[in-house]
Each structure stands twice: as C-alpha cells, then as structure tokens.
Amino acid sequence: MFTGMPAGAAARVSDSPLHAAAARGDVPAIGRLLRAGAGKEARDASGSTALLVATRANRVEAARALIEAGADVNAKDRIGDSPYLYAGARGHLEVLRMTLAHGADLRSTNRYGGTALIPAAERGHVDTVKTLVEAGVAVDHVNRLGWTALLEAVILGDGGERHRKIVAILLEAGADPNLADRDGVTPLQHARARGYREIERALRAAGGH
Known part of the structure; x- marks a missing residue:
C-alpha cells in the first residue's frame, strides 16, 4: 500500500526555519541555517525531519543539500515514513537514488x-x-x-x-x-x-x- 501523509499534513510544517526552507526548496537558506547550527534531525509536529519535508515536496536540491550535510535518510516520522521509504513510494527517483547512495536501509518497512x-x-x-x-x-x-x-x-x-x-x-x-x-x-x-x-x-x- 502507498505510504504517505494524511491529506493536508504537508502544509503543517513546524516553526523551524530549516523545515520551512526545506519545504520551499531554498537551498541557500538551508546552507546558512546548517552553518549556524540548525539541527539536521530536529522534528516538526508530525515527527518529520527537514529532509523528509523536502522529500515530500520533491525538492531535489534541498534534499541533496541536507543529505550531503549528513541528514539521516532513514529517520521516520510518527506514521513510519522516512525519506527513503517516501521517495520510493512516490516515485521521487532522484531523491530515492540519493538516499540509496547514503545508507538507505533496504530492509526498513512502512506502517x-x-x-x-x-x-x-x-x-x-x-x-x-x-x-x-x-x-x-x-x-x-x-x-x-x-x-x-x-x-x-x-x-x-x-x-x-x-x-x-x-x-x-x-x-x-x-x-x-x-x-x-x-x-x-x-x-x-x-x-x-x-x-x-x-x-x-x-x-x-x-x-x-
């Protein structure tokens, strides 16, 4: 079965500037925030990391910036989605390939x-x-x-x-x-x-x- 967020959940990002930058695909802002010490694995209200937010929106370059900075491609939200699992389910092929190149757990499972x-x-x-x-x-x-x-x-x-x-x-x-x-x-x-x-x-x- 498809693994994804409930209707409307993609819009409910946290107040985290990094999550917001990931959602809009703002790579320069992501870089600035990471250099300033923003937590790569910080979670929003749904338990999503900034990388998962970028993955849901298929923001390829934002996802790349976060992955190259060391963001966890296997970090799951509260309903069991991870960047790797979500990219696979949605057919977000470029993001998926990046997760596979950066330690995706092939045995991980969705909800x-x-x-x-x-x-x-x-x-x-x-x-x-x-x-x-x-x-x-x-x-x-x-x-x-x-x-x-x-x-x-x-x-x-x-x-x-x-x-x-x-x-x-x-x-x-x-x-x-x-x-x-x-x-x-x-x-x-x-x-x-x-x-x-x-x-x-x-x-x-x-x-x-």
Whole structure:
C-alpha cells in the first residue's frame, strides 16, 4: 500500500526555519541555517525531519543539500515514513537514488509492514521498481496485508503497460509467481479474475499457476 501523509499534513510544517526552507526548496537558506547550527534531525509536529519535508515536496536540491550535510535518510516520522521509504513510494527517483547512495536501509518497512518496493509496484513507478530491485530490496517480502510487490502490482494495478513492465521486472528478479495471498489466491488467479491477459501470460511463462 502507498505510504504517505494524511491529506493536508504537508502544509503543517513546524516553526523551524530549516523545515520551512526545506519545504520551499531554498537551498541557500538551508546552507546558512546548517552553518549556524540548525539541527539536521530536529522534528516538526508530525515527527518529520527537514529532509523528509523536502522529500515530500520533491525538492531535489534541498534534499541533496541536507543529505550531503549528513541528514539521516532513514529517520521516520510518527506514521513510519522516512525519506527513503517516501521517495520510493512516490516515485521521487532522484531523491530515492540519493538516499540509496547514503545508507538507505533496504530492509526498513512502512506502517503497512512493506518495503519501499511494494508501494512503488502498486503505483506503477517502473523506474523506481527497477532501481529498488537493482539495489537489492527483497522482491518477495510480504507486508501486513499478506501481499508482495508482485501481488500488489496485480491486485492494485490497472493491468496497463506500467504494471505489465513491473510484473516483468519482478519476475526477472526472481519473484515467486506462486506466492499467494492470505486467502491462497495466487498472482495468476488474481490476474485472470481481472482480465489482465498479458500479465497472466507472463506469470504462466514464469511457472505461475
């Protein structure tokens, strides 16, 4: 499932000048504030660091400035989002790549117990899925709903080109085509029930049943 902030929460930043600068992408201000001793890991009311605020807004250069200054890419807010997890879920690819280059915990999970790969697959972020797979995120991780990235790509996807590509990427990476949900329904059975014929064929070719 998608990991993100509740509606309207992005606007509720703290009074911290660093958080405000991150939200608007003001890199010069971020630099000045950090040199003046602003806390990189200070939290706002939602438990977010300035880096997470920048990540939510996809302020790439602001995120870069904070990451290069040593901000923690794995620091979670009160609902379990971190810059790494949020960038993966949203398909914020440039920020994601920076987090991966600066110590992203590939085993970290969101509030649904899912890795960054699972919401990326659900939402059809092809390049993000490819990047996470190449980084080594476990393709068969099961979240608290009992779903893998492959299951979410089928169950919550639309069967279109993006999700077909994601299914192919996951299968090529070794995803188990027969890892069923909690009710014992396999990805192939879900694809068939939804009329996703091309995905069904891909799953069959990978040994799905």
